[in-house]
Structure formats: structure tokens, C-alpha cells
Amino acid sequence: MFGIGRNGAKKHLSSMVNGIRFHLFCSKADELVVHFMVNSLGFSTKEAISTSAKVTRSRLRNYEPLLLLDLFHKIGLNKSQIKTLVSSSPKLLFCDIDTTLKPKIKGLQPLNLSGSDLVTLIEKSDFLRRGLHTSIKPTLDYLRELLGTHDAVAMVLKKEPRLISQNISKVLPPNIALLQNLGFSQIDIANFFQRYPRCLLRNPVCLQRVVHQAEEIFDIPRGSRMFLHGIAALVPLHESTLERKIDIYRSFGWSHSDICTMVRKLPSCFDFIRG
Incomplete structure (x- = not known):
């Protein structure tokens, strides 16, 4: 009498369960789409059903999986990377490749x-x-x-x-103007943005507050090469968070002058403590 063994039995049972699950949910996830995701992209049946069900079947008219694979392969994506994209954006499977996706990728x-x-x-x-x-x-x-x-x-x-x-053409200009008014050149600002892009995406009121903190609280001169680094260090910190971090340094016996000296030399010092 022949047996399939414990491991074999588990695999067989798992296959049966996935098959049953597929037929139970095929009304929500088109069979053709699920098969493609499993056989071409390495999804499990459960993953494929769940991912495919996130998009409306009305978009099935644009379903061209082979063209999608061909496009992604041509731009250097492997099977795992394509699976990652489809997992995060299932509608990729149903986008109009020639008129929508290709032009964007080309851009x-x-x-x-x-x-x-x-x-x-x-x-x-x-x-x-x-x-x-x-x-x-x-x-x-x-x-x-x-x-x-x-x-x-x-x-x-x-x-x-x-x-x-x-819409950075509207978000960035006010903050760029603020830095220009402080005396920073276009090159300075471009370098700052390239290193700390999130800083210039902040509300101008927030950035103005941070500039005030750098100058008035920590005495960082505008002409100092550390001024922009100071702004970058302070931008993510809410005022209450900043105060808590300062209090921690004070608990070490540091004076305000000691803290200012440290910030001027190493603006990232606030990253070293939780607050």
C-alpha cells in the first residue's frame, strides 16, 4: 500500500484548500486574472484572490497582462518587483497600457x-x-x-x-522665497532641498517658526554653514517635543548655553534622545 507521507499530505491538503477557496471566491475575483497572478507573478491563490478583488471588474476591458509584463520587463523589472507593484496597486492589471501607463513610464x-x-x-x-x-x-x-x-x-x-x-510648483515657492530673503543663494537652496527634500514641503508658517527657533533659541547665525542643517533638524520636531528633548539635556546638568553650543556644532543631536 502506497502513502504520500506527512509532508506530502500537507501539501496535497493545502492544494485542495486553495482550490476550494478559489472556487468559493471566483465570483469576486475573475478566474482569468487569478490564474495569471498565480502562474506568472508567483502569487499564492489566496493572495491573488485577495489582491484581484480590490479592483472593479468593470476595468476588465483593459486587461492586457502580457503587454504589462512586456513593458515592465523592458524597463528592467523582475518577477518579484512586478508582483510587489501589483500587490500595492492591483489596478495596474487593468490600466490602459498604451495610452496611460507607457507614456507615464516614458516620461x-x-x-x-x-x-x-x-x-x-x-x-x-x-x-x-x-x-x-x-x-x-x-x-x-x-x-x-x-x-x-x-x-x-x-x-x-x-x-x-x-x-x-x-503640486510642488505651488508648495515650494513660498519656502524658497523665505530662504532667499534670509540671504541664501539658489545653489544653497537647491543643495538643501536635494539633501532634505521634506523640509521645503512644509507649510511656510511652520518653516518660519523653525527659522525663528534656530536664530532666537539656539543662536545659530544665518551665515553659519550649520544654519540650514539646524533647520533640517528642527523641522520634524513639534514645539512640545523639542521642549521635552531640551529638558532631557537640562536634566544632565547642561545650561542653556551648553545646549546651544551643542546644537550649533551638531544640529542632529536631538535625534540621539527620545522625547
Whole structure:
């Protein structure tokens, strides 16, 4: 008498369960789509059903999986990366590839982003929901003008992928003007933005408050090379959080002058303590 063994039995049972689950849920996740996700992208049946069910079947008219794979393979994505994208954005399976997806991907080509960088950019922004000519291209053009080169734009997008989906032509100018009024050159500001992109995405009122803190509380001179680093260190800190961190240093017996000296020399000192 032949047996299939304990491990074999588990695999057989798992296969049966997945098969039953698939037939139970096929009304919610089209069989064709689920099969493609399992056989071509490495999804489990359960993952495929769950992911496919997140998008409406009305978009099935745009379902062209082989064209999608061909496009992603051509731009250097592997099977695992494609699965990651489809997991985070299932509607990729049903987008109009020729009129929507290809032009957007083509718009990113001057940046020479690697496959993993493209995955991160698409996954961590609402790139797929943004219009090419109404949002993506104006954003890239603005960044190119501000930073000077496509390489610099690519670098800043790697740090902050969500930039691609923000209306930065309206968000950045007030903060850039604020730094210009403080005496910083266009090159200074471009370098600052490239290193700390999130800082210039803040509300101008917030940035003005941080500038006041750097100058009035910690006595960091505007002409100091550490001034912008000080702003970058203070921007993420709510006023109450900053005060708690200062209190911790005071509990060590440090005077206000001691703390200011440390901040002027090492603005990132607040990252070393929890508060």
C-alpha cells in the first residue's frame, strides 16, 4: 500500500484548500486574472484572490497582462518587483497600457531610474493616479529647473518619491522665497532641498517658526554653514517635543548655553534622545 507521507499530505491538503477557496471566491475575483497572478507573478491563490478583488471588474476591458509584463520587463523589472507593484496597486492589471501607463513610464526615462527605484517611486506615491501633462511632467520640469540636472532630480525622488505626486510648483515657492530673503543663494537652496527634500514641503508658517527657533533659541547665525542643517533638524520636531528633548539635556546638568553650543556644532543631536 502506497502513502504520500506527512509532508506530502500537507501539501496535497493545502492544494485542495486553495482550490476550494478559489472556487468559493471566483465570483469576486475573475478566474482569468487569478490564474495569471498565480502562474506568472508567483502569487499564492489566496493572495491573488485577495489582491484581484480590490479592483472593479468593470476595468476588465483593459486587461492586457502580457503587454504589462512586456513593458515592465523592458524597463528592467523582475518577477518579484512586478508582483510587489501589483500587490500595492492591483489596478495596474487593468490600466490602459498604451495610452496611460507607457507614456507615464516614458516620461521618467530621462531620470535613468533603476528597476528597484521605479518600484519604490510607483509604490510610495500616487503616480498612477496623476495625469502625465497636468501633474507628472510639470513636476519633473519644475524639479529639473530647480536642481539643474536629471541626475539631481532622480536623487531627490529616490529620497522622497511622494514629490512626484505633489503640486510642488505651488508648495515650494513660498519656502524658497523665505530662504532667499534670509540671504541664501539658489545653489544653497537647491543643495538643501536635494539633501532634505521634506523640509521645503512644509507649510511656510511652520518653516518660519523653525527659522525663528534656530536664530532666537539656539543662536545659530544665518551665515553659519550649520544654519540650514539646524533647520533640517528642527523641522520634524513639534514645539512640545523639542521642549521635552531640551529638558532631557537640562536634566544632565547642561545650561542653556551648553545646549546651544551643542546644537550649533551638531544640529542632529536631538535625534540621539527620545522625547
